[in-house]
Amino acid sequence: METVTINHTGYHIKRGKIRGITPLTAMEKMFEIELPGGDALDHDPGQFVEVSLFGVGEAPISICSSPTRRDNFELTVRAAGRLTEALHQLQVGDEVGIRGPFGVGFPIVPLEGNDILLIAGGLGIAPLRSLINFVIDNRRDFGKVDILLGCRDPQSMLFCEELAYWEERIDINFCCSVDRAAPDWAGNIGVITSLIPGVTLDPLKTFSVVCGPPVMYRFVVDELLQKGIPEKQIYLSLERHMKCGLGKCGHCQIHDVYCCQDGPVFSYDVVKQIKGAI
Amino acid sequence: MNQTLLPKTRLDDFIRFLSARQKVIAPVSLGNNQYKFDEVSSLDEISLHYIPTILPPKKYYMPQHETLLKYDVSKGQEMEAVVEVEELVLFGVHTCDLAGIQCLNMVFSDRPKDLHYLIRKNYLTLIGLECNDYCDSYANCAMLRNHLPKGGHDLFFTELADCYYVHVNTHRGDELVEKSGLFDEMNTQAEGELAELRTRKKERFKSEVAIRYQDIPRLFDETFESPVWEDVGNRCLACGNCTNVCPTCYCFDVMDEPDLDLTKGRRIRVWDSCQHEVFAKVAGGESFREERKDRKRHRFNRKFKYPVDRYRRIFCTGCGRCSRTCMAKIDLKETINALMEERE
Ligand SMILES: Cc1cc2nc3c(=O)[nH]c(=O)nc-3n(C[C@H](O)[C@H](O)[C@H](O)COP(=O)(O)OP(=O)(O)OC[C@H]3O[C@@H](n4cnc5c(N)ncnc54)[C@H](O)[C@@H]3O)c2cc1C
Ligand code: FES
Numbered sequence: 001m002e003t004v005t006i007n008h009t010g011y012h013i014k015r016g017k018i019r020g021i022t023p024l025t026a027m028e029k030m031f032e033i034e035l036p037g038g039d040a041l042d043h044d045p046g047q048f049v050e051v052s053l054f055g056v057g058e059a060p061i062s063i064c065s066s067p068t069r070r071d072n073f074e075l076t077v078r079a080a081g082r083l084t085e086a087l088h089q090l091q092v093g094d095e096v097g098i099r100g101p102f103g104v105g106f107p108i109v110p111l112e113g114n115d116i117l118l119i120a121g122g123l124g125i126a127p128l129r130s131l132i133n134f135v136i137d138n139r140r141d142f143g144k145v146d147i148l149l150g151c152r153d154p155q156s157m158l159f160c161e162e163l164a165y166w167e168e169r170i171d172i173n174f175c176c177s178v179d180r181a182a183p184d185w186a187g188n189i190g191v192i193t194s195l196i197p198g199v200t201l202d203p204l205k206t207f208s209v210v211c212g213p214p215v216m217y218r219f220v221v222d223e224l225l226q227k228g229i230p231e232k233q234i235y236l237s238l239e240r241h242m243k244c245g246l247g248k249c250g251h252c253q254i255h256d257v258y259c260c261q262d263g264p265v266f267s268y269d270v271v272k273q274i275k276g277a278i
Numbered sequence: 279m280n281q282t283l284l285p286k287t288r289l290d291d292f293i294r295f296l297s298a299r300q301k302v303i304a305p306v307s308l309g310n311n312q313y314k315f316d317e318v319s320s321l322d323e324i325s326l327h328y329i330p331t332i333l334p335p336k337k338y339y340m341p342q343h344e345t346l347l348k349y350d351v352s353k354g355q356e357m358e359a360v361v362e363v364e365e366l367v368l369f370g371v372h373t374c375d376l377a378g379i380q381c382l383n384m385v386f387s388d389r390p391k392d393l394h395y396l397i398r399k400n401y402l403t404l405i406g407l408e409c410n411d412y413c414d415s416y417a418n419c420a421m422l423r424n425h426l427p428k429g430g431h432d433l434f435f436t437e438l439a440d441c442y443y444v445h446v447n448t449h450r451g452d453e454l455v456e457k458s459g460l461f462d463e464m465n466t467q468a469e470g471e472l473a474e475l476r477t478r479k480k481e482r483f484k485s486e487v488a489i490r491y492q493d494i495p496r497l498f499d500e501t502f503e504s505p506v507w508e509d510v511g512n513r514c515l516a517c518g519n520c521t522n523v524c525p526t527c528y529c530f531d532v533m534d535e536p537d538l539d540l541t542k543g544r545r546i547r548v549w550d551s552c553q554h555e556v557f558a559k560v561a562g563g564e565s566f567r568e569e570r571k572d573r574k575r576h577r578f579n580r581k582f583k584y585p586v587d588r589y590r591r592i593f594c595t596g597c598g599r600c601s602r603t604c605m606a607k608i609d610l611k612e613t614i615n616a617l618m619e620e621r622e
Contacts, residue, residue: 001364003345009359009393011346011532011545054349054357055536055543095354240566241558243532246390250529250552254566255576256584261390275502276566 010246013052013097014039019072021092024158027078028123029088030064033096034072041073041098045130046105046211046237046265050245051075051087052097059083060242060260063101064126066133076126076158102245103264106131106235111207115143117199117229119220121150121192121212125158127237128211132166139171146199149176150192150212154185173199192216196223203228209265211237217278221268234268238277280446282461283468284435289442290321293369295458300365303338305331315368324370326437329413330597334375334525335368339382339399340549346394346532347545357545361394363401370407374419374597376430378525379404383430384589385528394547403450406431410475411482416598418611420483423491424596426476438471486596487614494592498583501617502575510613511571513606518551520577520600520608526593527577529557552576578613 020032035041041049043063052058059081065074079085087096116135120128135142147166151157157178166174175195177188188195192212206229210220217236224234240252240259252259254277257266271277284292296302297319304318305328313328315335341362349357371379386395406427409419419425427434432451436443444461446452455461489497501507521527531550536543550557553573558566567573581594594610601609 001362004361004363004397006359006361006393006397009346010390011394012359013347013355013357015355052355054351054355054545055534055540057534058532097355097357243530246392247388248385248392248528248530249532249550250580251531251550251557253552253558253576253580255579256587276572 010244011099013099016096016098018090018092018094018096021090024076025156027156028076028158029079030074030076031087031090031096032072032074033098035098038071040067040070041101043067043073043101043130044105044108045134046127047101047103048127048245048264049075049098049100049102050242051077051083052099053083053086054097056086057083058097058099058243060102060245062127062130062237064129066130066137068134068137076123076129078123100245102260104262106209106237106265107207107267108134110233111135111209112141113143115145115201115206117146117148117201117206117208117224119148119150119192119196119208119210119212121216121220122152122156123158124210124212124216124237125149128209129159129162131209136166136169136172143205144173144201145171146173146201147175148192148195148199149174150195150216151176151178152180153178154181154187175199191219193219193223196220196227199227201227201229204230207233207235209235209237214239214278221278231269231272232267235265236268236271236278237264238266238271239264280452281464282444282446282455283464284442284444284461286437286440286442288460292458292460293318293321293324295460296367296369296454300367302367302369303335304369308332318369326370326407328370330372330374330417330599330602332599332603333523334378334597334599335371336378336382336525336528338366338368338402339379340386340395340528340530342549344394344547345544346547348542349534349545350542352541361397363398365401365403367403367405369405370435371404371431372407372409372413372597373427374417374424374595375525376404376406377422377424377428377595378597380428380430381526381585381589381591381593381595382528384591388589403454404431404433405451406434408434408436410437410479414598414602416601416609416611417596418486418594418598419596421485421487421489421491422592422594422596425479425483436472436475438468438475441468443468443472487611487618489614489618491592495583495586497614497617497621498579500621502579504617504620506613506616506620507571507575509616510574510608511569513608514553514570514574515606516553516555516570516573517605518553519603519605521551521553522549523599523603525595525597525599526581527551552580574608 016033022030243249247261386392434445585593
């Protein structure tokens with residue numbers, strides 16, 4: 001057996017340097033990563049990268065920063081297993097391997113000029129933050145912007161300072177709710193779907209982007225359809241087990257669709273055709 | 279395409295000629311009517327009349343365990359991408375397995391290309407061998423029209439009474455014919471014998487299931503919710519044998535294999551199976567295709583429906599390995615027949 005070296009393969013990693021680590025909650029940390037030579041990652045909001053540590057493994061992680069904020073990019077990582085826990089042990093200056101960006105992100109072109117309703121549940125706010133900051137940086141290109149956020153409890157809320165800033169802005173309607181909270185909590189209590197009826201919108205002119213745990217989609221989509229938003233104007237980001245990111249390994253496959261390449265973002269009229277997708 | 283003849287008496291010389299140049303892989307007997315592809319150096323080691331080997335030749339195209347990257351973490355995340363290659367001649371590959379390799383070629387050359395596969399494949403020489411009769415009752419190659427050669431080989435051998443009729447399909451194949459100096463010119467008698475054999479095969483090989491090739495994908499579309507899947511799922515043991523032995527199953531896992539010093543190691547790819555429950559599990563514990571019936575249906579659809587949409591080709595080769603190996607006796611032809619009955 002002979003070993004041939006190749007310098008171009010889908011499994012090649014770029015050496016990313018950790019430039020900043022921000023603890024967000026007990027479970028999540030945000031990492032700022034610089035690519036060699038300060039190269040931009042060149043991603044769309046909603047795309048993901050494969051993050052790796054040799055000897056530990058690889059995992060798909062959404063890019064949570066907007067491509068409008070140049071230079072470095074950011075990832076929010078929840079300690080959920082082997083690789084993600086190892087990432088939480090790293091220090092500023094350490095390296096991680098980066099492959100990607102992969103997949104089809106949130107649609108920017110159809111959103112422009114229209115009203116947008118962004119709905120995040122739990123960790124779903126991480127990928128959506130990329131889109132939110134993109135919209136903020138190009139604010140006049142979009143119509144009315146509503147953001148709804150649902151969390152388990154106030155302690156698990158991510159990006160608290162940014163949330164406060166979004167809430168303050170006059171050109172964004174931000175609303176958040178927690179499933180449960182201590183009696184001193186001044187905000188809303190209830191599941192995310194309870195926030196939807198309160199939004200005033202022009203359904204035919206509204207595009208909605210939803211990102212959250214798999215269980216959330218059914219209920220949220222039902223509410224959005226009730227509001228009269230057309231199926232084609234509702235976008236969901238689907239989470240599937242992923243290994244290669246290249247449409248080969250089969251892990252992310254739902255019927256004939258490869259989430260890693262064809263998604264992870266799909267419009268509801270497409271998702272509806274894929275039996276059992278949500 | 280050129281035709282030439284190899285007298286049977288010179289086949290051993292040809293195998294020895296090949297093995298003097300590089301490793302030769304051919305079907306060898308394991309006893310009990312079981313066979314495997316393994317290294318040989320002369321004809322007496324080869325089983326020319328064999329039923330499909332336990333593992334298909336995909337193991338040479340996509341090894342069960344393959345290094346993608348070599349890494350070194352002593353100075354950060356350093357790596358080098360590699361392909362493990364070896365010059366091999368695969369001799370005696372049946373048409374079903376040639377079809378399997380054609381399927382894998384499509385998958386790995388589809389963008390984004392898989393260079394590990396594509397580079398390795400060019401180190402391999404393929405010599406096909408025609409089945410003059412059915413191997414056993416598990417096979418369903420005629421249904422998929424894979425009982426006749428349809429390319430994908432460098433040379434293709436058909437056994438006649440005293441000689442092999444050899445189709446020379448590529449320059450690489452021609453070189454072997456020329457350099458060995460063992461082949462004779464084609465003659466009309468051999469032409470006649472081949473034509474006769476093909477006519478006989480036409481009589482013998484009839485679609486094993488009463489369905490036309492072009493109607494197969496629709497059958498799977500229309501029976502997605504069929505109770506047949508319930509029954510198949512109840513019997514399935516989720517062992518993953520069917521995916522291991524399938525010539526067109528290529529799902530894999532990627533993992534790291536550190537050396538003892540933990541600074542160096544390899545990122546490897548290993549065969550995986552969509553029949554295992556953890557295959558599609560995500561963080562948070564949610565499992566898509568939680569039940570065996572979901573996974574079994576997924577596998578059948580990945581042969582008969584999804585690849586037709588993506589690659590315009592059915593990915594079942596008709597080799598019968600999945601039925602032959604299944605511990606729960608889930609039979610591919612029976613399953614398709616049950617789906618057809620169900621639909622009526
Ligand atoms: C498109 C996409 C975007 C994601 N974005 C983020 C993000 O921004 N932040 C974040 O913290 N997490 C994100 N995840 C989830 C993250 O990939 C998993 O938490 C991670 O793979 C777990 O790896 P591990 O080695 O730490 O855990 P493991 O020890 O491997 O396993 C822990 C659990 O995670 C599941 N799992 C393992 N590998 C994967 C995988 N490749 N894909 C999905 N689930 C897996 C296992 O089945 C198990 O239930 C995303 C997943 C996808 C598919
Ligand atoms: S992650 Fe491998 S096919 Fe999508």
